[in-house]
Amino acid sequence: xxxxxxxxxxxxxxxxxxGLFAYLLFLVVFxxxxxxxxxxxxxxxxxxxxxxxxxxxxxxxxxxxxxxxxQHSVMARPWFKRWWTRxxxxxxxxxxxxxxxxLILALLLWQWRPLPATVWSVDAEWAAAxxxxxxxxxxxxxxxxxxxxxxxxxxxxxQVTAHARGRDYEGPGFRQPLLYRLVRHPIMVGFLIxxxxxxxxxxxxxxxxxxGTGYILVAVRFEExxxxxxxxxxxxxxxxxxxxxxxxxxxxxxSRAAAPGAEKA
Numbered sequence: 001x002x003x004x005x006x007x008x009x010x011x012x013x014x015x016x017x018x019g020l021f022a023y024l025l026f027l028v029v030f031x032x033x034x035x036x037x038x039x040x041x042x043x044x045x046x047x048x049x050x051x052x053x054x055x056x057x058x059x060x061x062x063x064x065x066x067x068x069x070x071q072h073s074v075m076a077r078p079w080f081k082r083w084w085t086r087x088x089x090x091x092x093x094x095x096x097x098x099x100x101x102x103l104i105l106a107l108l109l110w111q112w113r114p115l116p117a118t119v120w121s122v123d124a125e126w127a128a129a130x131x132x133x134x135x136x137x138x139x140x141x142x143x144x145x146x147x148x149x150x151x152x153x154x155x156x157x158x159q160v161t162a163h164a165r166g167r168d169y170e171g172p173g174f175r176q177p178l179l180y181r182l183v184r185h186p187i188m189v190g191f192l193i194x195x196x197x198x199x200x201x202x203x204x205x206x207x208x209x210x211x212g213t214g215y216i217l218v219a220v221r222f223e224e225x226x227x228x229x230x231x232x233x234x235x236x237x238x239x240x241x242x243x244x245x246x247x248x249x250x251x252x253x254x255s256r257a258a259a260p261g262a263e264k265a
Contacts, residue, residue, distance in 0.1 A: 019161070034139055138193030183247055
């Protein structure tokens with residue numbers, strides 16, 4: 001009996017440590033990505049490093065972004081989760097997703113090939129400052145939106161914590177917090193701003209922005225399909241009131257109704 005209890009305690013502690021490791025790795029990669037796209041504050045920015053032939057750089061960079069897109073979309077699908085949790089504890093499923101995404105993004109940051117040719121350059125100081133403010137605002141929108149829908153649930157900590165305490169895990173449910181009352185995908189809106197808000201657009205940064213934007217436009221459709229399957233008419237009603245990316249100028253009073261508060265893609 002004592003050995004069984006000790007074994008259970010050890011497994012729960014290991015699960016908690018695993019979740020914390022995945023989250024801390026995410027934080028490191030997330031912060032590095034901010035500097036990477038801004039070409040500042042990190043050892044290697046998006047335009048740093050010796051250039052390769054343009055065709056080779058495009059192939060490598062597109063492959064890296066494609067690998068991230070496939071992992072991010074496939075592992076977020078319900079059918080994959082049902083299959084995956086046959087081998088991985090359900091409490092660690094989200095942490096495993098976060099760990100895989102962080103490792104692939106770290107690989108992308110490490111192996112990215114620069115394409116330094118200038119596409120546009122903003123010389124006016126006020127305009128450059130405005131674009132950098134928009135860049136920071138984009139990251140702020142991303143971060144605030146994750147906390148609005150439960151940041152620690154989104155990145156797996158709530159699941160492993162519940163398991164460590166021997167409690168049943170309950171998801172965040174069907175809500176419409178903060179920016180989710182204005183757009184259905186505020187996290188993705190933040191990323192779109194980040195991709196395009198820069199006073200110095202290189203060919204490499206443009207490739208990143210184009211492929212990243214394309215991925216978002218496709219990924220949200222898969223996510224919305226899953227949400228419609230899960231929530232049915234409740235999500236249909238929400239989608240009919242709240243736009244996908246661009247807020248409406250006129251506020252619809254019906255938008256106060258409940259809507260999903262999860263953007264796990």
